[in-house]
Amino acid sequence: MSESPEQLQAEVAAGNPPQTVTEYRREQSFPVRLLRDLAVPVLALFTGLLVGAIIIGLSAPDFWDHLRHGEVLQAFGTGASLAGNAYYWLFKSAFGSRQAWSETGVQTVPLLFVGLSAAFSFRGGFFNIGAQGQFLFGAMTAVLMANHFAGMPGIIHIPIVLVLGFIGGAVWGSIAGILKARTGANEVITTLMLNYVAIYLVNWLLITPIFQRPGFPNPITSEAVPSALLPALPGYRIHLGVLIVLACAIIIWWILFRTTIGFQLQTVGANAAAATYAGISVAWTYILIMVIAGGLAGMAGTTQLLTTQTSVIPDFAGSYGFDAITVAILGRLHPIGVIFAAFLLGSLRSGAIGMQSATSLPYYIIIVIQAVIIAFMTSPHLIRQIFRVRQAAATGSESFSKGWAA
Amino acid sequence: MELRGITKRFPGVVANEDVDLLIRPGEVHALLGENGAGKTTLMNVLYGLYHPDEGQILVSGKPVVFQSPSDAIAAGIGMVHQHFMLVPVFTVTDNVMLGVEPTGFLGFLERRKARARLVELSQRFGLTVNPDAEVEDLPVGVQQRVEILKALYRHASLLILDEPTAVLTPQETEELFGVIRSLTDAGTSIIFISHKLKEVMAIADRITVLRRGRVVGTVAPADTSEQQLATMMVGREVMLVVDKDPAETGDVVLSVEDLVVRDERGHNAVDGLSMEVRTGEILAVAGVQGNGQTELVEAVTGIRPVVSGTIQVEGQELANASPRDYLDAGVAHVPEDRQKYGLVLGFPIELNMVLNTFEKEPFSHGIVIDYDAIRENANALIRQFDVRTSSPQAPASTLSGGNQQKVIIAREFSHGSKLLVAAQPTRGLDVGSMEYIHAQIVKKRDEGAAVLLVSTELDEIMALGDRIAVMYQGKIIGVLDRSEATREGIGLLMAGRTREAAEVQGV
Numbered sequence A: 001m002s003e004s005p006e007q008l009q010a011e012v013a014a015g016n017p018p019q020t021v022t023e024y025r026r027e028q029s030f031p032v033r034l035l036r037d038l039a040v041p042v043l044a045l046f047t048g049l050l051v052g053a054i055i056i057g058l059s060a061p062d063f064w065d066h067l068r069h070g071e072v073l074q075a076f077g078t079g080a081s082l083a084g085n086a087y088y089w090l091f092k093s094a095f096g097s098r099q100a101w102s103e104t105g106v107q108t109v110p111l112l113f114v115g116l117s118a119a120f121s122f123r124g125g126f127f128n129i130g131a132q133g134q135f136l137f138g139a140m141t142a143v144l145m146a147n148h149f150a151g152m153p154g155i156i157h158i159p160i161v162l163v164l165g166f167i168g169g170a171v172w173g174s175i176a177g178i179l180k181a182r183t184g185a186n187e188v189i190t191t192l193m194l195n196y197v198a199i200y201l202v203n204w205l206l207i208t209p210i211f212q213r214p215g216f217p218n219p220i221t222s223e224a225v226p227s228a229l230l231p232a233l234p235g236y237r238i239h240l241g242v243l244i245v246l247a248c249a250i251i252i253w254w255i256l257f258r259t260t261i262g263f264q265l266q267t268v269g270a271n272a273a274a275a276t277y278a279g280i281s282v283a284w285t286y287i288l289i290m291v292i293a294g295g296l297a298g299m300a301g302t303t304q305l306l307t308t309q310t311s312v313i314p315d316f317a318g319s320y321g322f323d324a325i326t327v328a329i330l331g332r333l334h335p336i337g338v339i340f341a342a343f344l345l346g347s348l349r350s351g352a353i354g355m356q357s358a359t360s361l362p363y364y365i366i367i368v369i370q371a372v373i374i375a376f377m378t379s380p381h382l383i384r385q386i387f388r389v390r391q392a393a394a395t396g397s398e399s400f401s402k403g404w405a406a
Numbered sequence B: 001m002e003l004r005g006i007t008k009r010f011p012g013v014v015a016n017e018d019v020d021l022l023i024r025p026g027e028v029h030a031l032l033g034e035n036g037a038g039k040t041t042l043m044n045v046l047y048g049l050y051h052p053d054e055g056q057i058l059v060s061g062k063p064v065v066f067q068s069p070s071d072a073i074a075a076g077i078g079m080v081h082q083h084f085m086l087v088p089v090f091t092v093t094d095n096v097m098l099g100v101e102p103t104g105f106l107g108f109l110e111r112r113k114a115r116a117r118l119v120e121l122s123q124r125f126g127l128t129v130n131p132d133a134e135v136e137d138l139p140v141g142v143q144q145r146v147e148i149l150k151a152l153y154r155h156a157s158l159l160i161l162d163e164p165t166a167v168l169t170p171q172e173t174e175e176l177f178g179v180i181r182s183l184t185d186a187g188t189s190i191i192f193i194s195h196k197l198k199e200v201m202a203i204a205d206r207i208t209v210l211r212r213g214r215v216v217g218t219v220a221p222a223d224t225s226e227q228q229l230a231t232m233m234v235g236r237e238v239m240l241v242v243d244k245d246p247a248e249t250g251d252v253v254l255s256v257e258d259l260v261v262r263d264e265r266g267h268n269a270v271d272g273l274s275m276e277v278r279t280g281e282i283l284a285v286a287g288v289q290g291n292g293q294t295e296l297v298e299a300v301t302g303i304r305p306v307v308s309g310t311i312q313v314e315g316q317e318l319a320n321a322s323p324r325d326y327l328d329a330g331v332a333h334v335p336e337d338r339q340k341y342g343l344v345l346g347f348p349i350e351l352n353m354v355l356n357t358f359e360k361e362p363f364s365h366g367i368v369i370d371y372d373a374i375r376e377n378a379n380a381l382i383r384q385f386d387v388r389t390s391s392p393q394a395p396a397s398t399l400s401g402g403n404q405q406k407v408i409i410a411r412e413f414s415h416g417s418k419l420l421v422a423a424q425p426t427r428g429l430d431v432g433s434m435e436y437i438h439a440q441i442v443k444k445r446d447e448g449a450a451v452l453l454v455s456t457e458l459d460e461i462m463a464l465g466d467r468i469a470v471m472y473q474g475k476i477i478g479v480l481d482r483s484e485a486t487r488e489g490i491g492l493l494m495a496g497r498t499r500e501a502a503e504v505q506g507v
């Protein structure tokens, strides 16, 4: 953890002088760096699974009966066997067969899109938590355009809808960017509030003639026409979106670490005053960040629409808005890390669906696991203290939104 | 208090090597050394922030190990860092008692008790400060007193002052010296770090010089001279005076007319100021800190909005233009606040060296950044400007204060500039680096650039300025040719006493 000067200052001022000052260590070899970078996420995952197991164990009906009769060993036995069984099914349903892998992939795609969106904006020091609204607007634009251009061949139709879905999310996202650029409005508040605006606006749009499915009384759009749908592997649900999102991850990586735009963005994220001094337009950078981040979230909504959820309903965006933050932080704001993080959460999800039907344990247990992971990721000190991991060198790669971790 | 054989290594650098240091009770012990010589590191070892790789610390003859600053504080050591560690929105009393708050019945705060002790300390040592003022409203000089009070409140018997005078006005420095004397009279020892040889000669009882992490020697001021100290520090003869030919001035580059600029509080910090800087000359702006120099510099580099008036660079109107426009017009800027504007501390040195040029060839082609070109540039500049670092990839935060400044100077001197605006360019630099940077500024001038130098150091103004403008309350109240300027005359103008100044200067 590279403590920021402000943090250090606050700690020292509060009479808790730092135990050590971070020292710069020379670039370590790749495996060493990888181990160092992976230590905290892996331990957080491990702790999350452990806490999940304990909760499952405690929820075993026999557990308390045994305990009441003083049979401590049996109590723990049933608890452990239930947890073991649950994790067996979790794992099997995520990776146990080709179908399982396909489902895991399907779950991963939207998570990866929104995770990239959040990571990109956090790197620029823009705490965008508005992925949900951007997701919805991407999907709304996409459904409208898919059906507007109905009859086109897929090879043109699909790209058009994808691009327009990106633009839908980008337009919605850029509202918060413009607000911050023009007025300095705090983006945490505006993006959060814009989520509510988006949800209710969409609820209303869904019952207007433009969107509502003809002949239906409830808020639901028509299905996207088949020619716009992303092709899937025959016999499986896994679809072209996997390749599209991986390409996006690589593009985002490239933008962040190989282009002047990325340099600009990270400078603004690390020290906005210095960015101004260096002739970077901080206001434009904020807008640009939100165009791209909003667009990525919009793509998430669009690919969902063009694959598994072919019509928009009020609850269309689910919890993707907040999953975005989880994935970004777990992936340490690095596009490659975000790929792994999205895959991890994606497999937890596809696994949990299988686990629920096999063991009748609630799907929501993975939400607990996810929550524990995020708690530990955002407080690496805690994880380090528990597991006595050495402090990482002061390369800045670990700080939450700041730093240059190319 | 004694340090014995202290060695502290960082990767690729030995910051301290086998350092012995003996601090006697009640003495002022000055530490001198080049930028990156290891002064701050040594003090951080003494204060428990770093653990030495070798050697030991002895307190009253007994070896001790400081796990953290709390141990050092318990042993009676206090440290005032160059960058203050105060909570800006707290009052002076709250800041001082923070962490050692007196509590009474049921753990309630006894702020009154703390305040009384604070008032007593501040009276005893002449550290005048209003205990109820909020820290953010206080000038730096007073904030520093709060830091000193914080240490005294924790019963410090050894006080470390790391470059305390770098940010002070001469007046404030005098007051600080008064405080130091009353502290030493009461038996407190002081470690005093400074790059200003005059100050060291004036206040120190003994002077220890470090070079590249090693102790070169310890001397008493009576047995040495500024010149000799400079030679000890740098290891060669240093020119303490700047050698330059008369200016060959040409066309006007920067022309400012009736400029009005507001500060954060909405006051007109620059208030109807006009001036001109021509090619081939250095216009040195003198003045007591806080007379609008900061706002002037920020306005003529595009960082701060202009209320009214014009700013022209080679005839191009740039008032309220963006910093980018100024950069494109060929204006280089060495900012006064290097950590806020000049550097991104978390970024590697090499990226800091292209902070405002990364979009240009050869550092990027189109939108693609060329990291090899950036690395090459950094290696060349590190060599040329003698930046002491182990690697161009080390974050700028790991550099010593003076070396951070060199990174900025290196960058600003390397992009082609018609106008160089330099605010306090040698603040915190050692005599060797100062000599080098002064020579570079003169070279820039001789190459035909116009130079606007803002400094609160009269020595620097006198050494570099071809013309000297004195700023007082947002206006330039006098411009003198170097040949006719005298220290007293400028001193009087800096205090706003135009009439007496006119008599002294005979103009």
Ligand SMILES: Nc1ncnc2c1ncn2[C@@H]1O[C@H](COP(=O)(O)OP(=O)(O)OP(=O)(O)O)[C@@H](O)[C@H]1O
Pocket: A021, A022, A023, A024, B010, B011, B013, B014, B015, B033, B034, B035, B036, B037, B038, B039, B040, B041, B042, B388, B389, B390, B398, B399, B400, B401, B402, B403, B428
């Ligand atoms: N945290 C760190 N990690 C790596 N190297 C460091 C670190 N802190 C200091 N150094 C290196 O150790 C050397 C000594 O630095 P130090 O800050 O002690 O110098 P200094 O004498 O205080 O210089 P100045 O007068 O410029 O403040 C420098 O080369 C510096 O780059």
Ligand SMILES: [Mg+2]
Pocket: B039, B040, B041, B400, B401, B402
């Ligand atoms: Mg220092």
